[in-house]
Amino acid sequence: MSDQMKDRMKDIVSLCKRRGFIFAASDIYGGINGFWDYGPLGVELKNNLRDRWWHDMVIAPPLGLDGTPISIVGLDSSIIQNPKCWEASGHASGFNDPMVDCKESKKRYRADHVVVLIPKDGQGYALAFDKDAEDIEIEKRLKKLAKNKSISDFDRKSLDQIPVEDFPNIIAPDTKKAGTLTEPVQFNMMFKTTSGAKEGSDSEVYLRPETCAGIFLNFKNVLDSSRVKVPFGIAQIGKAFRNEVTPRNFIFRSREFEQMELEWFCAEEDVPKWFDFWVEQRTNFWLSLGIPKSELHFLDVPKEDLSHYSSRTIDVEYRFPFAAPDFDELEGIAHRGNYDLTQHQEFSGQKLDYFDQAENKRYLPHVIEPSTGLTRGVLALICEAYTVDENRPSGVYLNFHPSMAPKKAAILPLTAKPHHVEPAQKLYMELRDEFVVDLDIKQNIGKRYARQDEIGTPYCFTIDNETLEDHSVTVRDRNTMEQQRIPLDKVKAFLREKIYG
RNA sequence: GCGGGCGUAGUUCAAUGGUAGAACGACAGCCUUCCAAGCUGUAUAUGCCGGUUCGAUCCCGGUCGCCCGCUCCA
Numbered sequence: 001m002s003d004q005m006k007d008r009m010k011d012i013v014s015l016c017k018r019r020g021f022i023f024a025a026s027d028i029y030g031g032i033n034g035f036w037d038y039g040p041l042g043v044e045l046k047n048n049l050r051d052r053w054w055h056d057m058v059i060a061p062p063l064g065l066d067g068t069p070i071s072i073v074g075l076d077s078s079i080i081q082n083p084k085c086w087e088a089s090g091h092a093s094g095f096n097d098p099m100v101d102c103k104e105s106k107k108r109y110r111a112d113h114v115v116v117l118i119p120k121d122g123q124g125y126a127l128a129f130d131k132d133a134e135d136i137e138i139e140k141r142l143k144k145l146a147k148n149k150s151i152s153d154f155d156r157k158s159l160d161q162i163p164v165e166d167f168p169n170i171i172a173p174d175t176k177k178a179g180t181l182t183e184p185v186q187f188n189m190m191f192k193t194t195s196g197a198k199e200g201s202d203s204e205v206y207l208r209p210e211t212c213a214g215i216f217l218n219f220k221n222v223l224d225s226s227r228v229k230v231p232f233g234i235a236q237i238g239k240a241f242r243n244e245v246t247p248r249n250f251i252f253r254s255r256e257f258e259q260m261e262l263e264w265f266c267a268e269e270d271v272p273k274w275f276d277f278w279v280e281q282r283t284n285f286w287l288s289l290g291i292p293k294s295e296l297h298f299l300d301v302p303k304e305d306l307s308h309y310s311s312r313t314i315d316v317e318y319r320f321p322f323a324a325p326d327f328d329e330l331e332g333i334a335h336r337g338n339y340d341l342t343q344h345q346e347f348s349g350q351k352l353d354y355f356d357q358a359e360n361k362r363y364l365p366h367v368i369e370p371s372t373g374l375t376r377g378v379l380a381l382i383c384e385a386y387t388v389d390e391n392r393p394s395g396v397y398l399n400f401h402p403s404m405a406p407k408k409a410a411i412l413p414l415t416a417k418p419h420h421v422e423p424a425q426k427l428y429m430e431l432r433d434e435f436v437v438d439l440d441i442k443q444n445i446g447k448r449y450a451r452q453d454e455i456g457t458p459y460c461f462t463i464d465n466e467t468l469e470d471h472s473v474t475v476r477d478r479n480t481m482e483q484q485r486i487p488l489d490k491v492k493a494f495l496r497e498k499i500y501g
Numbered sequence: 502g503c504g505g506g507c508g509u510a511g512u513u514c515a516a517u518g519g520u521a522g523a524a525c526g527a528c529a530g531c532c533u534u535c536c537a538a539g540c541u542g543u544a545u546a547u548g549c550c551g552g553u554u555c556g557a558u559c560c561c562g563g564u565c566g567c568c569c570g571c572u573c574c575a
Binding site: 006009010013014015017018024029030031032033090091099101108109110182189209242244245246248253307308329392393394395412414415416417420442443444445446447448449450451453462464465466474476481483 | 502503511512513526528529532533534535536537538539548549564565566567568569571572573574575
């Protein structure tokens with residue numbers, strides 16, 4: 001990360017706290033790593049993004065491949081589910097990678113990623129290598145550290161299969177002497193808690209590490225109650241929890257976060273076209289919120305990096321300041337196959353297949369999953385909106401799309417005198433049922449404009465002497481700082497036009 | 502989890518082994534017919550715990566948190 005972008009992140013974090021967007025959780029106790037609270041403006045911004053996603057997915061889904069509206073229904077499943085659910089999904093095992101550290105090289109390895117060569121004759125040291133190490137490299141190192149022996153003189157074993165008592169005899173991958181590896185440490189990516197007042201292992205439960213599981217668990221319930229037909233989608237927004245090893249970069253990687261996930265169920269043969277469809281839809285979503293195409297990047301995730309369930313994934317990446325000039329993940333669009341339904345069907349013993357009346361066949365639909373972090377989206381919107389402008393008093397303004405701005409408008413009486421304040425209060429009362437608006441009376445007008453700039457309010461309506469004469473107000477545009485005069489009774493229409501397009 | 506850096510008002514910074522100062526911000530008031538103007542005033546800080554010391558914000562240890570690099574991100 002460049003120094004300039006490092007400063008940019010610092011400035012953004014500082015503004016977020018100063019103006020009430022985002023605070024460290026448990027701030028007065030010194031904070032808690034990986035958790036964040038959303039302040040008065042942060043919650044408005046987050047709700048705006050959440051509502052927009054829900055609207056575009058569930059209330060008014062896009063037109064499908066044939067030009068007719070597709071079918072998507074909503075869901076809000078529980079954060080805690082039957083623990084068997086996580087065995088089926090692969091999280092219970094997949095989230096528990098034992099790690100070993102090397103005291104010498106200070107490196108850390110996944111135990112199952114390290115292969116150990118054990119001498120067949122039981123003489124001399126065992127040597128550890130990265131599991132992908134080439135034979136040539138291995139022979140080279142054997143020459144130095146195990147004279148007179150070659151690969152054929154050793155048995156191979158994964159490090160996680162070797163008892164800790166034997167560790168002192170192992171030469172770690174990046175060292176020359178034995179006994180530098182620490183005991184394997186378990187990393188539990190899932191938060192564990194207990195259900196029921198009485199603590200005990202049989203009531204151990206997990207906070208969901210992703211929201212999508214609840215969708216698969218309810219696949220049959222939705223089918224049986226909603227008259228949906230494949231292809232269709234189930235959408236969900238909610239919190240998920242992961243014990244990240246290293247929470248980093250403000251709210252980008254936190255341990256408690258919010259996801260917006262759609263599981264799109266379709267026939268296997270239709271996967272390619274629906275996949276492209278969703279990549280396009282999701283891209284348009286971010287573009288429409290003011291994220292320019294130049295700041296987005298589409299990563300066709302290489303095969304070796306794909307999750308265990310996915311055969312294709314495209315990451316929609318945004319140029320976050322901490323990643324610049326590179327990008328980091330904002331949304332993932334994954335083809336999950338029918339992995340999840342297959343697993344849950346097997347583990348639960350319940351039939352989850354879909355019966356297609358027209359084709360007269362049963363099958364497990366394939367799934368395309370556009371999954372995005374709501375809280376990551378919030379960060380992207382803030383980073384994108386943050387605009388330095390030395391020509392204005394605040395020095396900076398937040399260039400939010402009007403539909404995303406936490407406050408749509410501020411109503412400002414030019415002075416604190418009653419003849420300005422009273423009409424302002426009246427306008428405020430007229431607007432506040434439909435728009436989130438501020439009424440700010442105190443201090444000089446410049447200060448108030450500056451404050452609204454800094455929180456990204458797109459419009460300020462100012463009541464002055466002319467208002468009393470001809471029932472007009474000035475509208476100040478946040479981005480241009482220019483003003484125009486419009487009739488008082490056109491203010492609502494003006495805002496509707498600007499916000500909803 | 503490892504290594505390095507850091508922790509002083511809301512924010513950004515300053516200072517000191519004898520308990521802290523500014524700017525901006527906030528608040529109250531005056532003034533004010535359009536961009537943080539001017540004036541007066543107010544409140545607010547040494548992350549937490551322990552040690553050394555007559556005395557610690559400063560030195561030491563621990564802890565928590567933040568930043569950077571590894572590792573991790575199924």
